Amino acid sequence: MRLTINGEVQDLAGPLSVAGLLERLRVDRRKVAVERNLAIVPRAAYETAMLEEGDRIEIVAFIGGG
Amino acid sequence: MSNPALTDAQLERYARHILLREMGGRGQMRLLQSHVLVVGAGGIGSPALLYLAAAGVGHLSIIDHDVVDLSNLQRQVIHTTDRIDAPKVESAARAIAALNPDVKVTRLKSRITRENARALVAGCDLVLDGSDNFATRFAVADACWFEAKPLVSAAIGEFDAQISVFRRGADRPCYRCFLPEAPPDGDRRCTELGVVGALAGVAGTWAALEAVKELAGFGESLAGRMLLIDGLSAETRTITLSRDPSCPLCGVGNALDASASPLGGGGRNA
Numbered sequence: 001m002r003l004t005i006n007g008e009v010q011d012l013a014g015p016l017s018v019a020g021l022l023e024r025l026r027v028d029r030r031k032v033a034v035e036r037n038l039a040i041v042p043r044a045a046y047e048t049a050m051l052e053e054g055d056r057i058e059i060v061a062f063i064g065g066g
Numbered sequence: 067m068s069n070p071a072l073t074d075a076q077l078e079r080y081a082r083h084i085l086l087r088e089m090g091g092r093g094q095m096r097l098l099q100s101h102v103l104v105v106g107a108g109g110i111g112s113p114a115l116l117y118l119a120a121a122g123v124g125h126l127s128i129i130d131h132d133v134v135d136l137s138n139l140q141r142q143v144i145h146t147t148d149r150i151d152a153p154k155v156e157s158a159a160r161a162i163a164a165l166n167p168d169v170k171v172t173r174l175k176s177r178i179t180r181e182n183a184r185a186l187v188a189g190c191d192l193v194l195d196g197s198d199n200f201a202t203r204f205a206v207a208d209a210c211w212f213e214a215k216p217l218v219s220a221a222i223g224e225f226d227a228q229i230s231v232f233r234r235g236a237d238r239p240c241y242r243c244f245l246p247e248a249p250p251d252g253d254r255r256c257t258e259l260g261v262v263g264a265l266a267g268v269a270g271t272w273a274a275l276e277a278v279k280e281l282a283g284f285g286e287s288l289a290g291r292m293l294l295i296d297g298l299s300a301e302t303r304t305i306t307l308s309r310d311p312s313c314p315l316c317g318v319g320n321a322l323d324a325s326a327s328p329l330g331g332g333g334r335n336a
Contacts, residue, residue: 031249035305043246044312058305060294062249063223065261066110066198 004056012051019046021057033060071095076168080122093282094122098168100281101125103190105178105206107154108132109266110196110220110273112144117274118194119162119169123281126162127190129174130154141263178202183209194218194277196270200248207232207241211315216280216289217241220273224259225298227269230307231276231288234316238290243310265297 001014005025012024018041022029034041035058041049051057072080072091076098083089083097100123104111107130118126132154134145142154149157155173162171178186178197187193187209195206195217203219210217210232217232219241232241272293279285294303311317 028250030247031252033244039306040244040308040310042243042308042310042312044310058303060228060292060305061223061226062245062252063221063226063228064198064200064203064248064252065222065259066106066108066196066220066266 001051001053003051003054006058014051016051017047018049018051021051022046022059025059027059031061033062034058035060072098076122079166079168083121088284089282093284096282097122097278098124100192101127101190102277102281103127103129103186103193105193105195105202106130106197107142107144107158108138108196108198109141109222109261109263110270111194112142112158113267113270114194114196114220114274114277115144115158115162116165117271118277119166121274121278122166122168123277124168125170125172125190127172127174127186128155128158129176129178129186130158131175131177141261141266143263143267178205180205180208184212187213187215190215192216192218192277192280194220194273196220196273199253200245201253203241204248208315210234211240218273218277218280218288220269222261222266222269224261225265225296227265227272227295227297228292229269229272229276229288229295230292231280233287233289237309239307239309240313240316242315243313244292244307246310246314262297265295268295268297 002011018034037056080094083094084091102118102123104115107128134150134152134154134157136150144161145157153175155175159171159173162169183205193210193215197203211234214234220229276288291304291306314320
């Protein structure tokens, strides 16, 4: 399954949920928001949101400095 | 003139605003009649305060418990070397007085907390959050939601900046829809990592721009979206935020502090 993650094309074996993707990328889900095809995925849907061929994923790390 | 309430000096001072069709004398009057609470007179708050003051926002309340430190001056451009050890709110007030006598400044040398946030927020028209930790950001964002005040939120970390506007409304996301709770080690990122001063300037200045738009009522609001700036690659993106039905604050039946809220209590959790 070909995905574009933060602008980089990656081939990952499916089926893959958003939660599965974060695990595979070793990203702590508490530290990021995930945008899929220009819409933020609600956290409650991470397990059920299945990624599809061609999805554009942006992983946005939370920052709070000022 | 479109508005006789502006003095000759104000017509001259704000001429470049008034020339803008979107702003005009009417928008300028709105700025002069506005009260903005700026949380933190630091890297983001410094440029934001300078531009809001220059723009003629009539009343600026500044809350910051800290004093000016030598290590602040690399990015906190409202402060000066001769004001090291002065309270940041005093230092900022002096800079604003020198810049624009139209602006009334309320100095609040304290922390904004869950206990005092709602009362502070209730008295203003808009809040600009440039604080440096998540506990403060949640206190401010929750208070703005409960009091239905527009929040311009700007944050920086290393080479990244994130700017958004949160306005309470039926289909509008709140800050906690984006970030339900503080990320682990979140504040370590804020306080111990570096930042290029100019990036704080970009974030604070852009936040001031969004505040001016909200107050004067023109342009496309950033509400429901978030601007991401990557200072390292010189790229910007805008992402769409959406309301999260399981949000701990605005999610259905979830009002975080319902017992203390005339707005969020009662029916929501009943």
